[in-house]
Amino acid sequence: MSTAPIAISNTIVQLPDQTTATLPKRNYINAESGMLSWLLTGDHKRIAMLYLASITFFFFIGGAFAGAIRLELLTPQPDLVASDTYNKMFSMHGIIMIFLFLVPSVPATLGNFLIPIMIGAKDLAFPKINLLSWYLYMIGGTLTLAALVLGGVDTGWTFTTPLSTHYLNTHVITAASAIFVAGFASIFTGLNFIVTIHRMRAPGMTWFRMPLFVWSNYAASILMVLGTPVLAIALVLVALERTIGIGVFDPTKGGDPLLFQHLFWFYSHPAVYIMILPGMGVISEVISTFSRKRVFGYTAVAFSSVAIALFGFFVWAHHMFIMGVSNFSALVFSLLTMLVAVPSAIKIFNWAFTLQKGSITFETPMLYAFAFIGLFTIGGLTGVFLGSLGLDIHLTETYFIVAHFHYVMVGGMLMAFLAGIHFWWPKMTGRMYPESVSKLSAIISFIGFNLTFMPQFILGYLGMPRRYHAYPADFQVLNVLSTAGATVLGVGFLMPLLYLGWSLKYGAIAGNNPWQATGLEWQIQSPPLTENFLVTPIVTQEAYDYEWLEKKTKQEVTTVG
Amino acid sequence: MDNLIASPHALEDQELMPGETVVHEPHTLLPQHRHHFETEEQQREAGSFGMWLFLLTEIMFFGGMFFAYLLYRNWYYPAFAVASNQLNVPEGAINTAILITSGFCMALGVWAAEVRKKKFLVLMLVLTTVFGVAFLGVKVDEYHEKYEHHHIPGASFSIAEFVNPAAYHIDERPLSPDMAQHTQLFFFLYFAMTGMHALHMIIGIGILGWLIWRANRGEFSTGYVAPIENFGLYWHFVDIVWLFLFPLLYLINRHLAH
Amino acid sequence: MASNPHTDVHDPANITNPEHAEHHIVTPFQYGLVFLTLLVFTGITVGAAYVNLGPMNPVIALLIASFKAVVVILFFMHVRWQSRLIKMTIGAGFFTFLVLITMTLSDYISRAWGLW
Amino acid sequence: MHISPVLWQFLVKWLHASALFPAEASTIAPYTDALYFFLLLITVIGLVLVGALIFGFSIRYRRQRNPVATQVEGSTLLEATWTIIPLAIFLVVFVWGAVLYFRIYNPPANSMNIYVIGKQWMWKAEHPGGQHEINSLHVPTGRPVQLTMISQDVFHSFSIPEFRVKREVVPGRYSTVWFNATTPGTYHLFCTQYCGTQHSGMIGEIVALTPEDYEKWTQQSTSGMSLAQNGERLFASMGCNACHNGTAAARGPSLAGVYGSHLTLSNGSQVLVNEAYLRDSILNPSQHVTAGFAPIMPTYQGQISEDGLIDLVEYIKTLNSNYRVQQTYVTSQSNQAAPTTPSEMVKP
Numbered sequence A: 001m002s003t004a005p006i007a008i009s010n011t012i013v014q015l016p017d018q019t020t021a022t023l024p025k026r027n028y029i030n031a032e033s034g035m036l037s038w039l040l041t042g043d044h045k046r047i048a049m050l051y052l053a054s055i056t057f058f059f060f061i062g063g064a065f066a067g068a069i070r071l072e073l074l075t076p077q078p079d080l081v082a083s084d085t086y087n088k089m090f091s092m093h094g095i096i097m098i099f100l101f102l103v104p105s106v107p108a109t110l111g112n113f114l115i116p117i118m119i120g121a122k123d124l125a126f127p128k129i130n131l132l133s134w135y136l137y138m139i140g141g142t143l144t145l146a147a148l149v150l151g152g153v154d155t156g157w158t159f160t161t162p163l164s165t166h167y168l169n170t171h172v173i174t175a176a177s178a179i180f181v182a183g184f185a186s187i188f189t190g191l192n193f194i195v196t197i198h199r200m201r202a203p204g205m206t207w208f209r210m211p212l213f214v215w216s217n218y219a220a221s222i223l224m225v226l227g228t229p230v231l232a233i234a235l236v237l238v239a240l241e242r243t244i245g246i247g248v249f250d251p252t253k254g255g256d257p258l259l260f261q262h263l264f265w266f267y268s269h270p271a272v273y274i275m276i277l278p279g280m281g282v283i284s285e286v287i288s289t290f291s292r293k294r295v296f297g298y299t300a301v302a303f304s305s306v307a308i309a310l311f312g313f314f315v316w317a318h319h320m321f322i323m324g325v326s327n328f329s330a331l332v333f334s335l336l337t338m339l340v341a342v343p344s345a346i347k348i349f350n351w352a353f354t355l356q357k358g359s360i361t362f363e364t365p366m367l368y369a370f371a372f373i374g375l376f377t378i379g380g381l382t383g384v385f386l387g388s389l390g391l392d393i394h395l396t397e398t399y400f401i402v403a404h405f406h407y408v409m410v411g412g413m414l415m416a417f418l419a420g421i422h423f424w425w426p427k428m429t430g431r432m433y434p435e436s437v438s439k440l441s442a443i444i445s446f447i448g449f450n451l452t453f454m455p456q457f458i459l460g461y462l463g464m465p466r467r468y469h470a471y472p473a474d475f476q477v478l479n480v481l482s483t484a485g486a487t488v489l490g491v492g493f494l495m496p497l498l499y500l501g502w503s504l505k506y507g508a509i510a511g512n513n514p515w516q517a518t519g520l521e522w523q524i525q526s527p528p529l530t531e532n533f534l535v536t537p538i539v540t541q542e543a544y545d546y547e548w549l550e551k552k553t554k555q556e557v558t559t560v561g
Numbered sequence B: 001m002d003n004l005i006a007s008p009h010a011l012e013d014q015e016l017m018p019g020e021t022v023v024h025e026p027h028t029l030l031p032q033h034r035h036h037f038e039t040e041e042q043q044r045e046a047g048s049f050g051m052w053l054f055l056l057t058e059i060m061f062f063g064g065m066f067f068a069y070l071l072y073r074n075w076y077y078p079a080f081a082v083a084s085n086q087l088n089v090p091e092g093a094i095n096t097a098i099l100i101t102s103g104f105c106m107a108l109g110v111w112a113a114e115v116r117k118k119k120f121l122v123l124m125l126v127l128t129t130v131f132g133v134a135f136l137g138v139k140v141d142e143y144h145e146k147y148e149h150h151h152i153p154g155a156s157f158s159i160a161e162f163v164n165p166a167a168y169h170i171d172e173r174p175l176s177p178d179m180a181q182h183t184q185l186f187f188f189l190y191f192a193m194t195g196m197h198a199l200h201m202i203i204g205i206g207i208l209g210w211l212i213w214r215a216n217r218g219e220f221s222t223g224y225v226a227p228i229e230n231f232g233l234y235w236h237f238v239d240i241v242w243l244f245l246f247p248l249l250y251l252i253n254r255h256l257a258h
Numbered sequence C: 001m002a003s004n005p006h007t008d009v010h011d012p013a014n015i016t017n018p019e020h021a022e023h024h025i026v027t028p029f030q031y032g033l034v035f036l037t038l039l040v041f042t043g044i045t046v047g048a049a050y051v052n053l054g055p056m057n058p059v060i061a062l063l064i065a066s067f068k069a070v071v072v073i074l075f076f077m078h079v080r081w082q083s084r085l086i087k088m089t090i091g092a093g094f095f096t097f098l099v100l101i102t103m104t105l106s107d108y109i110s111r112a113w114g115l116w
Numbered sequence D: 001m002h003i004s005p006v007l008w009q010f011l012v013k014w015l016h017a018s019a020l021f022p023a024e025a026s027t028i029a030p031y032t033d034a035l036y037f038f039l040l041l042i043t044v045i046g047l048v049l050v051g052a053l054i055f056g057f058s059i060r061y062r063r064q065r066n067p068v069a070t071q072v073e074g075s076t077l078l079e080a081t082w083t084i085i086p087l088a089i090f091l092v093v094f095v096w097g098a099v100l101y102f103r104i105y106n107p108p109a110n111s112m113n114i115y116v117i118g119k120q121w122m123w124k125a126e127h128p129g130g131q132h133e134i135n136s137l138h139v140p141t142g143r144p145v146q147l148t149m150i151s152q153d154v155f156h157s158f159s160i161p162e163f164r165v166k167r168e169v170v171p172g173r174y175s176t177v178w179f180n181a182t183t184p185g186t187y188h189l190f191c192t193q194y195c196g197t198q199h200s201g202m203i204g205e206i207v208a209l210t211p212e213d214y215e216k217w218t219q220q221s222t223s224g225m226s227l228a229q230n231g232e233r234l235f236a237s238m239g240c241n242a243c244h245n246g247t248a249a250a251r252g253p254s255l256a257g258v259y260g261s262h263l264t265l266s267n268g269s270q271v272l273v274n275e276a277y278l279r280d281s282i283l284n285p286s287q288h289v290t291a292g293f294a295p296i297m298p299t300y301q302g303q304i305s306e307d308g309l310i311d312l313v314e315y316i317k318t319l320n321s322n323y324r325v326q327q328t329y330v331t332s333q334s335n336q337a338a339p340t341t342p343s344e345m346v347k348p
């Protein structure tokens, strides 16, 4: 095994000699065995794996609903399912994808696994609360499934009042309590991260030596802690209104239905940044590693995360522009929306310039990261369309929005999640994923994704409303394209499930640092020990210091096992 | 920002580090020390910081209801004023005092733990509980009164007293029926807010019971005060919520009543 | 319990670790003063409610409540002796709460302005 | 933005013919589209820029060509550039969007008014002349039409893509939108706010007619009773005239000429009486008590449908003199109660 990483080859993967390599004898996976040792664990890495398994499960349930939605929309007629079934499908799709998949996706899996290691700590500050958070998540998930099995909900993921409080007799309260409980799971995750990042950094790990992944998760955690409780109270009020019907949200009794919207979006707009910020952190790590270069303008990228988190609290009413907020508020919120878009732009350009003068290789995580940058740029800029008052009038509540948020959430966050999963897979499992299959699947998802959602922009401008079970026949061609794309996309997402599962047993042994990355997590064995570090590291180098890494690699004789 | 940037325990431990291993020698640490913290200090500070963050979520949680209250109070001021006058100020004021006393006992409890006076600590925790329960008792009485007057929002809610106060020997100006209808909003918010507050108290009393048990075993009289302190933060926060609820709910437009 | 095997193992000197922002112990006397202040202001707030001050009534009530809350936070909750981090955290919480209130309220207030 | 009109028309026609673009059938549409194309342009530029950087660097600095990376810290100048330029562009977009917003939601003074009621799951349009339509709306081209809309149950949203206008139809409160149709034809009408099971069935058509055809249509489909006439009947049958009869002894204020006036309320504030205020003072009378009167008017919440309220409001709007109020004692056969032809339906 060569010590110098600068071999002229297509890949920087530094795998140990596979004929002799073995996984480390002692690691967090085999430290204890038995079902209970997982269910009662306090180890952040094991909890991360629990989360990973559960969110994957829910992703595919949500994906199955997406498939059904697209199948129904293949034809203009309402032929496949009944109207209320369709409504239940997109509601469950939205609820599951957002609350049970995307919000916990990167933070609760990768963040849980990596943040303590990245800052040189042995665990998160509150391991028991971390475990509790997973249980709350599971209770929330179970309640969602219960709502599903009992007959579903058809409120949409936005629970618009007075529809949800007085006009639907589906299992709204079950679904609301599911989200309530899952919300506390995310509050506890965020709380844990903030305390850990403030209080448990290793000696020498100053704020500006932290990897950007930590920064962005920190920013997202602030949003989780301060935003989620407002959603919780909004849902409590919905449940009360439904059961005793007092009229806080009911205009016929003097209430204001927009009050609910204010409370809901006060959380749900910051929530979209909860969803994207951790993904942005992943992209910073991946881009830097595979161009072997420090992230361009580290401080700007770090602060832009915080800026997004801060400004993210000031723009929520852009979801209510035409719903009856005052013109004055519409103006203010539109202006602030423009401001919040700027830090994202900063990040995009900083990533692009990270590549400059780098030494770039194109492993799967890098492909996903490129996909992220392109798709998020489209998604983000179409967000600016929506933030522009006059244009939002035409675009709101159409497929343009559906396309916008799938571009940022699927094209952005989901791609970032996949980038991260591939990137840290060797660390988490000790084994490599198969490189060429995974590249193929990255390309398939990219093509499938664009085919699915690009036509929806056009549909949206043509005026096709969202949440429509049947639509006028003139929209069919574009819908067929979209459905075709979704099929391709489904394949693209199913493949990782298969080959990553396969690699658990048959993948090549990864070694400590296959990517020659600089983060602390790469300086320990893979999979790590339960206590992460044998010796608490003393940090003397900046983040992304590849020269430091080179020196270090030259000195040490790498052993595995 | 300075103290954010400096690693909180960066320097004091440095010499220790190279030799330290994950296998802790138990005699250097307290039993309550968790393995992943470097020092007691770090653990303690993490605990209280975590508690504060949790209280932030509580602020926002109650914040949503406070906003709803603010909005409807402005919209339906006459209804809110009249409905508020149906609340029992003496009981509310006494309850405020009770709660403050309970908070005072809690604070003394923290002190007792800090100076390691076990008996006094247990006594104070018990008193905290007693006053907490007393508060809930008064609350139950108030709720009962509302029940008797059909002021509990829902099907049996009655606006009769507000439309025709004279018939009920209430010294109030009558409200027109449509405005009177909005008293229900007031009572809904009253029950939601005080109910949520009471729920926090009940949870707190549950935890208090557990703390008393542990304090009685002497767990907190050896300098390990974090649980007491953190619970104190929670308890005082619940007090603060009430400090706002009391004037907002009970004291609207009292001077016109008589 | 003195017989508890854990308690007398080791004197945890680092609770008052000199290297760190020292752990301030508030005396019962100070707590007593705070307690009295709170009681007195509770009295004042009830009294003030029965005096007709026009639109100032709710303002006074809220000011008193805020004052009491600050006292509780500073003394009962020891924030006066806490690190800057904790103070900033609390500030952030109230800031976000104010954002919620003011930005939402500005919508309701400006609805009456019609086109403006 | 000013693209040459010829080019513009060509572009729009071409896109429309390939079904990628909705027809431009109102005076607003070109304004919306201009902003849309501007933003599309920015998006394409941004995407090309980002793409060029990514691909350019990837090719130029790939491992094979550039085995050793050169570490760069960052560059304040560059970073300032890509902070300020996007910010400037976004601010332009904001201003442009805001101007457009007020153009769409600020009706010209001379627009004719049509009422729209949304309910699960149908649209009901009420023309001042008393013509009722379900799930369709006939409008004349070439003159501004304002819709005053309200929902009977949940949020709905009235959307006409070809006109580029849309507005939420809110329960409990009037919302308005206006447009000026340019091309006769039939266009989509969608409910775009999710409103329950049959949301996707809450569709209809907008029929834009030339003024002459529209005239014909109003004539053919009149029900014989204008909204105001209906309102007049209601006014009598609900007992409003017991108090609002314009006599000196009346317990309620005279409603003649109240529409459009400024009222002083008992709490000292002043309000402009518009449709929304009239509706609200019937449903929540004690909310705003007119100075000099006792809050004795009962609430009619739950007793009058939204249709009825519209009739009443229309009726009160037409009461311009005490004389008309006296007339209400006898249900009038008057055709003066409300104009039936659009040319007379000019808002005061």
Ligand code: HEA
Pocket (backbone or CB within 6 Å): A158, A272, A273, A275, A276, A318, A319, A320, A321, A337, A338, A340, A341, A342, A344, A345, A348, A349, A376, A377, A378, A379, A380, A381, A382, A383, A384, A386, A387, A388, A392, A395, A396, A397, A401, A404, A405, A408, A409, A412, A413, D042, D045, D046, D047, D050, D085, D086, D089
């Ligand atoms: C991950 C989730 C996510 C993210 C990150 C965003 C990001 C943004 N969103 Fe989006 N949004 C959603 C998820 C998200 N959104 C969802 C789920 C909905 C619908 C909810 C529902 O109703 O169901 C929604 C709806 C939504 C609306 C409401 C539309 C409506 O209901 O009418 C608006 C309006 O302003 C909006 C705006 C924005 C803006 C301005 C951003 C910005 O943050 C984007 C910033 C990014 C960029 C601007 C790109 C990078 C910039 C460059 C590369 C510079 C390019 C170069 C030049 C300018 C030259 N979004």
Ligand code: HEA
Pocket (backbone or CB within 6 Å): A059, A060, A062, A063, A064, A066, A067, A069, A070, A090, A091, A093, A094, A095, A097, A098, A101, A102, A155, A156, A157, A158, A402, A406, A409, A410, A414, A452, A465, A466, A467, A468, A469, A486, A489, A490, A491, A493, A494
């Ligand atoms: C994280 C968020 C997320 C993700 C990942 C997705 C993923 C997808 N979404 Fe989703 N979507 C939302 C969030 C998300 N969506 C939200 C919030 C809404 C709004 C809901 C509302 O209006 O309330 C929405 C609405 C929405 C609509 C609009 C419905 C309507 O308004 O009528 C459509 C239509 O095309 C759609 C399509 C898709 C597709 C094709 C995918 C694809 O990317 C999915 C690809 C994945 C798969 C296809 C799974 C592959 C696996 C299998 C096929 C195996 C299946 C297994 C079994 C059957 C056992 N989504």
Ligand code: CUA
Pocket (backbone or CB within 6 Å): D118, D119, D120, D121, D155, D156, D157, D191, D192, D193, D194, D195, D196, D199, D200, D202
């Ligand atoms: Cu009405 Cu959708």
Ligand SMILES: [Cu+2]
Pocket (backbone or CB within 6 Å): A268, A269, A272, A315, A316, A318, A319
């Ligand atoms: Cu948003």
